[in-house]
Amino acid sequence: MSKQNIFDNEIFFEGYKGIRERESNANVLFEIPALFSLLPDLKGKEILDLGCGFGEHCKAFVEKGASKVTGIDISTKMLEVARKENSDPAISYFNMPMEDLDDLDGVYDVVISSLAIHYIEDFKDLLASIYRKTRPGGIFVFSQENPINTTYGNCGFPRWTKDENGNKLYVNLADYGLEGERESEWFVEGVKKYHRMFSTIVNDLVEAGFTIEKMIEPLPDEKLLEKYPEQNDLFHKPDFLVVRAARR
Numbered sequence: 001m002s003k004q005n006i007f008d009n010e011i012f013f014e015g016y017k018g019i020r021e022r023e024s025n026a027n028v029l030f031e032i033p034a035l036f037s038l039l040p041d042l043k044g045k046e047i048l049d050l051g052c053g054f055g056e057h058c059k060a061f062v063e064k065g066a067s068k069v070t071g072i073d074i075s076t077k078m079l080e081v082a083r084k085e086n087s088d089p090a091i092s093y094f095n096m097p098m099e100d101l102d103d104l105d106g107v108y109d110v111v112i113s114s115l116a117i118h119y120i121e122d123f124k125d126l127l128a129s130i131y132r133k134t135r136p137g138g139i140f141v142f143s144q145e146n147p148i149n150t151t152y153g154n155c156g157f158p159r160w161t162k163d164e165n166g167n168k169l170y171v172n173l174a175d176y177g178l179e180g181e182r183e184s185e186w187f188v189e190g191v192k193k194y195h196r197m198f199s200t201i202v203n204d205l206v207e208a209g210f211t212i213e214k215m216i217e218p219l220p221d222e223k224l225l226e227k228y229p230e231q232n233d234l235f236h237k238p239d240f241l242v243v244r245a246a247r248r
Contacts, residue, residue, distance in 0.1 A: 027115070029228070030218035031143050031240045035114055038141045038214060038244040042066045045109040048133060050098050050142075051116025055082025055091070061112075062090045072096050072104065101129040109135055113142040115240075118150050118193045121181070123201070127208035134247040140210060143242040146217060150195040151175055153182030160233075171237040201243070210245035217241055 043065035049058050052071030055078075061069045068090055073079050074097040082093050094104065098113075098120055111134050120126050130140055144150075151173065152159060160168045179200060182193050196204075205212055217238035220231040 026239050029224065029231070030220075030234075031115060031242070034216045034218040034240065034242040035112070035141060035143045036060075038216065038242060039064075039112070040110060040139050042110065046070075046106070048072075048104075048108040048111045050101070050111065050113035050130075051119075052082060052093065053078045053114070053116075055079075055086030055093065057112065057114060058082070058091045058093075059086040059088060062088050066090065068092075070094065070104070070106070070108070072098065072101070074098070098126060098129075101126070101133060104133070107133055107135050107138075109138050111138070111140045115143050115145070117142050117144040118195075121194050123194070123196060124204050124208070127204055127210070131209050131247060136247060138247045140245045140247065141243070143240055145193065146238045146241045147196060147198050147201070148173065148176070148237050149239060150182060150193055153184045153193075153195075159237075168233050168236065198241075201241070205243070205245050209248050211248055212243065212245050214244045215241065216243075 042061055044067050045065075046068040047058075047061045047066045047070070049061070049069065049071040052058055052073050053075070055071055058069045058071045069088075070092050071079075071082065072094045073082070074095070076095055079093050079095055096103065098116065099122070111130050117123070117126070134140060148171070155174060157172055157174070159172055161170050161172055162168055176195075177197065179196050180194065182195050184191055184193070202212060218240055219234050219238060220228070225232060
């Protein structure tokens with residue numbers, strides 16, 4: 001199974017870091033609030049963060065009362081930032097891919113992953129590992145690119161149909177039912193993501209032993225639209241899918 005480590009590419013890393021530093025980036029406006037809204041009470045809990053990146057979430061989990069936080073990431077560059085900017089005695093960072101999760105010691109009350117699942121080829125295998133790492137009654141919360149987004153790769157056609165003034169009228173969609181690898185250009189060429197239909201995500205979670213408790217596709221409210229009117233296009237195509245599931 002391939003294990004992509006695009007985040008250690010210097011050009012990609014700097015480009016991605018630049019996006020995350022913007023106040024108006026989609027993660028800050030939509031994905032992070034939705035993800036944190038689905039978290040249980042973290043007081044005294046042991047947390048596992050899959051694809052922890054810069055470690056901001058790990059630090060936030062400690063601030064919310066977590067007794068122990070373990071963050072793993074395949075990127076050495078990401079973890080350098082995490083250890084420098086978001087260290088805490090309660091946090092341990094490990095350089096490892098999610099695909100090797102079974103090599104990690106311990107079990108956890110809450111497993112969390114922010115925008116990393118869509119980089120994993122074998123979703124079923126990952127879910128089996130997450131199930132084994134989650135205590136009975138524990139919670140798994142994750143976000144990923146919305147399946148409407150992951151269907152795109154270098155598709156050869158524009159994502160949007162626009163009017164003569166450049167206003168987006170509707171999104172163009174193809175090959176939604178063809179699951180698997182998508183390769184595209186994002187800062188660099190050859191970025192691989194994996195497309196799965198909504199039904200596959202739901203069924204794989206249930207078959208792995210999880211009960212789906214809530215799903216969110218974040219959309220802008222009126223107040224946010226007043227400040228960022230360009231986010232109106234999310235009503236055509238939400239960027240993210242956020243899921244909370246419980247281990248049976």
